Amino acid sequence: MFLKNIRHIFLVITILLISFVFYSASIQKSISSKVLRLHILANSNSSFDQELKLKVRDNVINYVTPLLKDSISLSQTKEIISRNIDNINAIAQETVSKYSNYKTCIYLASSKFPTKHYGNFSFPAGNYEALKIIIGEGKGNNWWCVMFPPLCFTNGSSGEFDKDSEEQLKDSLSDKEYELVNNYEKTDIKIKFKILEWLNK
Secondary structure (H helix, E strand, O other): OHHHHHHHHHHHHHHHHHHHHHHHHHHHHHHHOOOEEEEEEOOOOOHHHHHHHHHHHHHHHHHHHHHHOOOOOHHHHHHHHHHHHHHHHHHHHHHHHOOOOOOEEEEEEEEEEOOEEEOOEEEOOEEEEEEEEEEOOOOOOEEEEEEEOOOOOOOHHHOOOOHHHHHHHHHHOOHHHHHHHHOOOOHHHHHHHHHHHHHOO
């Protein structure tokens, strides 16, 4: 009888764990289908290459910000980026060419990301579509942000998002999804993030 009860408890725990894993993965997949990230990879981790990466970031964001300021959907943002992708690469290449002989490469693609914390928000590990800018060999630490909703465009050096950006993120996600990205300090959400990190190893 005792062994039977133990088996029953173990079965219930296993079912709950599997359900939790599938639920977490489903939420992440839903979030990823509603955002577009910007992903810039430096040539290497040397201080020169890392500083160059940030120069590319600044010039690209300065160019893209006015283009996307009136975008109200992911599809509209992707269309604008696709129309201007050659110009974006030209800006990245022009920036890099002032300081080095590296080449830049740019494309829209789905990429695997680890858990990322950005300002008040955290995005769970998983696959996300991103505009990728690769500088040189692209073997250095990367920089990333969210282009839609427009979380790249913060209030200056403070790194804080303006209210419009936060509201657009909230409007783009379901209540459950928004709770997941905006409440990382909660124990149950940390567990969900850890499960997603494990699934994406």
